[in-house]
Amino acid sequence: MRQRIAVVGAGPGGLTFARVLHRLGHPVVVLERDRGPDARPPGGTLDLHEGLGQLALDKAGLLARFRAVSRPEGQALRILDPAGTVLRDWRPHPDERANPEIDRGQLRDLLLGPLDVRWGQQVTGVTPGDGAAVRFADGRQETFDLVVGADGAWSRVRPAVSPATPRYTGVTAVETSLDDVDAHHRDLAGLIGDGAAGVYGVNRAIVAQRTSGGHVKVYAQFRAPLDWHAGLDLTDVEATRRVLLALFDGWAQPVRDLLGRGAAFVHRPLHVLPVSHTWAHVQGVTLLGDAAHLMPPLGAGANLAMLDGAELAESVAADGGDLDTVVRAWEERMWARAARWAAITAAGLDRLVGPDPAAALALFDEVQPS
Ligand SMILES: Cc1cc2nc3c(=O)[nH]c(=O)nc-3n(C[C@H](O)[C@H](O)[C@H](O)COP(=O)(O)OP(=O)(O)OC[C@H]3O[C@@H](n4cnc5c(N)ncnc54)[C@H](O)[C@@H]3O)c2cc1C
Numbered sequence: 001m002r003q004r005i006a007v008v009g010a011g012p013g014g015l016t017f018a019r020v021l022h023r024l025g026h027p028v029v030v031l032e033r034d035r036g037p038d039a040r041p042p043g044g045t046l047d048l049h050e051g052l053g054q055l056a057l058d059k060a061g062l063l064a065r066f067r068a069v070s071r072p073e074g075q076a077l078r079i080l081d082p083a084g085t086v087l088r089d090w091r092p093h094p095d096e097r098a099n100p101e102i103d104r105g106q107l108r109d110l111l112l113g114p115l116d117v118r119w120g121q122q123v124t125g126v127t128p129g130d131g132a133a134v135r136f137a138d139g140r141q142e143t144f145d146l147v148v149g150a151d152g153a154w155s156r157v158r159p160a161v162s163p164a165t166p167r168y169t170g171v172t173a174v175e176t177s178l179d180d181v182d183a184h185h186r187d188l189a190g191l192i193g194d195g196a197a198g199v200y201g202v203n204r205a206i207v208a209q210r211t212s213g214g215h216v217k218v219y220a221q222f223r224a225p226l227d228w229h230a231g232l233d234l235t236d237v238e239a240t241r242r243v244l245l246a247l248f249d250g251w252a253q254p255v256r257d258l259l260g261r262g263a264a265f266v267h268r269p270l271h272v273l274p275v276s277h278t279w280a281h282v283q284g285v286t287l288l289g290d291a292a293h294l295m296p297p298l299g300a301g302a303n304l305a306m307l308d309g310a311e312l313a314e315s316v317a318a319d320g321g322d323l324d325t326v327v328r329a330w331e332e333r334m335w336a337r338a339a340r341w342a343a344i345t346a347a348g349l350d351r352l353v354g355p356d357p358a359a360a361l362a363l364f365d366e367v368q369p370s
Pocket of ligand 1: 124291
């Protein structure tokens with residue numbers, strides 16, 4: 001008899017898991033708290049790496065379609081100093097395919113395809129066992145042979161396997177966005193280039209990233225206590241802008257304008273799970289993606305979530321024997337990969353938002369092709 005499998009969360013990790021299982025002919029239930037695919041703005045852009053996110057899409061049979069919609073030109077990267085001087089200006093070769101960018105919404109639509117997601121399903125917890133019981137906010141309960149927690153940083157599945165909770169890194173981010181930059185903010189479009197621009201100062205940075213259609217996401221990143229905004233109403237756009245601009249006092253005007261012209265501000269403090277987060281295997285429940293290994297957002301999280309999902313789906317579908325033995329073996333492989341990336345991204349965050357801007361520049365010199 002086929003195993004009953006559920007995945008909680010229709011993010012990049014959960015959807016890749018479900019899509020690969022679906023491709024391999026195995027039924028899967030996707031439980032997502034959002035009321036529909038367009039219930040909230042999908043967010044910015046993701047760069048998918050050749051050996052990670054792109055490999056996962058290949059396993060899902062979606063690589064060619066990814067290549068058709070992704071933006072290789074989005075791999076362009078400029079590094080500036082707070083005076084506005086361009087220190088580095090990398091432009092990808094036209095056939096460079098190492099890390100093309102894709103909008104989160106485009107990726108979600110690509111992965112959704114024929115999947116039958118159960119929207120509006122708020123999971124409150126899972127009770128493990130021979131038949132793991134998923135509990136819902138409306139009091140219902142449903143039992144599966146395997147429940148995969150792909151429900152992100154604040155996972156409600158995680159407590160079934162691990163007591164770990166995310167810890168604040170000491171770095172916060174405030175996101176804003178600009179629309180139609182090529183028509184309405186041509187000076188800023190020129191500053192950003194075709195992909196992303198990062199400006200690195202002492203313990204703070206401003207990063208601007210193009211998504212498709214002339215949109216730009218801008219992130220102000222700085223070291224601050226978690227309650228840095230006490231007394232500030234973050235929905236008061238002008239008050240928030242004043243506070244942010246004061247943090248970047250003395251920076252060149254075009255760089256400040258990236259914040260100065262933003263429409264609204266969203267607070268995104270950066271949290272992480274421990275670098276080597278593992279757990280004693282629990283029958284019928286596992287985690288993948290941010291739920292298992294939340295790390296600083298330095299271009300790895302969605303890639304890892306997707307490869308976790310693709311590989312777990314392959315393992316489960318190939319299994320002729322005991323589901324828990326298969327999941328346990330996959331967890332060992334997933335933990336080892338995640339720990340390597342968690343260490344890399346933790347060290348990266350220290351250099352990018354740290355006391356020595358030269359360390360940030362050196363980091364880019366190490367990872368960019370010359
Ligand atoms: C600003 C920023 C930029 C980033 N850029 C990149 C990048 O370029 N490349 C990269 O690889 N990574 C990037 N990341 C990291 C990446 O976004 C995450 O690592 C990735 O989204 C994790 O995917 P996931 O599927 O594990 O979880 P998520 O994307 O968080 O998805 C979890 C899903 O679970 C649902 N859910 C949550 N709780 C419940 C519940 N109780 N019941 C039911 N459903 C629930 C949520 O609604 C959501 O749909 C970035 C992150 C940030 C913040």
